[in-house]
Amino acid sequence: MFWFKRGLCFLPVFLVIWSSSTFIISYLIALLRHDVDIIFPYISDTGANPPESCIFGLMTFISACAGTATIYGRYKYVEKLSVDPRVVYPGLNKAAFVFGMLSCLGMCIVATFQETTVAVVHDIGALMFFVSGVLYTILQSVLSYRAYPFGSSMSVCRVRLGIATLASLAFFPTVICAFFVTQTALRRDTxxxxxPFYLASAVCEWIVAFSFICFFLTYIDDFKLFTLRVKTEYAE
Incomplete structure (x- = not known):
């Protein structure tokens, strides 16, 4: 059996590959059409104008769906590890699940409302995605340490903590520097x-986004260990 067919590891594999492709493809199309600058545009800038906006919206929505499935799978896996509440507190697992779902909802909002059409709604969705995503990585890092030695190895726990820390540190300049950006054009005047505020904000935004991708990359080995089944019952 191929390694990607073991358990549910195809879920995080697909999520990582698809999400990376979403950012890269929309960036390359926008760059080739001269819609954005070559040096670190905002991620949303790469999906602001058609046709890249159509591709960005569709691929981001699929990423959100894959993220929802992966986050739910992780939730059920940790739920099995938390038979003893002294090891993994169930409420912590549920809180991580809620933040993960909110992050996916934020992705859907970003995909549906482009920044050049409904900027306020787009910004709310982006803020929901980043805030909830950072909190999700932090809580999952805590859960990984609490569940050890069950589940992930200590090296994976440390990698997750490092990624969560990087995402948290990069999040604040992303938001704070954005408040000082007054230019609204997709191609910025240097x-x-x-x-400088725009550049710092955009660079940190890319760091946060790919931190999320790297975080889900650490799920692959865990997802080899379990499967999910749907049970159907007839209502009387």
């Missing part, structure tokens, strides 16, 4: 005073 001579403007707000350009």
């Amino acid at each position: 001579e403007q005073k707000d350009y």
